[in-house]
Amino acid sequence: MSEQNTPTPSGDRSSEPLWPLWEVFVRASRGLSHVHAGSIHAPDAAMAVRNARDLYTRRNEGVSVWVVPAEAIISSDPDHKGAFFESAQGKNYRHATYYTQSEGVKHL
Numbered sequence: 571m572s573e574q575n576t577p578t579p580s581g582d583r584s585s586e587p588l589w590p591l592w593e594v595f596v597r598a599s600r601g602l603s604h605v606h607a608g609s610i611h612a613p614d615a616a617m618a619v620r621n622a623r624d625l626y627t628r629r630n631e632g633v634s635v636w637v638v639p640a641e642a643i644i645s646s647d648p649d650h651k652g653a654f655f656e657s658a659q660g661k662n663y664r665h666a667t668y669y670t671q672s673e674g675v676k677h678l
Contacts, residue, residue: 589613590641591640592609592615592640595607595636595638596635598631599633618637
């Protein structure tokens with residue numbers, strides 16, 4: 571878990587509790603998708619939503635804010651993008667252009 575230190579009066583940050591990292595997603599207007607806007611540190615979900623609103627929608631840029639604990643996000647490995655994203659050879663049936671229209675079927 572990624573966390574933020576707060577300095578003590580002596581300037582030592584190593585012994586202080588750390589806040590979790592939250593990823594922020596903002597939807598600009600109804601009908602659009604949420605888009606990743608950035609990250610924030612907050613002690614809990616309620617504070618994360620408030621901080622995200624204050625930081626990422628200051629000028630009425632959004633209608634909805636999502637915050638997700640960064641530790642809950644799982645991603646693919648960029649080093650294996652070829653094997654992960656490339657279409658498998660010989661599987662043309664996965665594309666609509668592979669199929670032909672049937673002669674006897676109406677409304678297709």
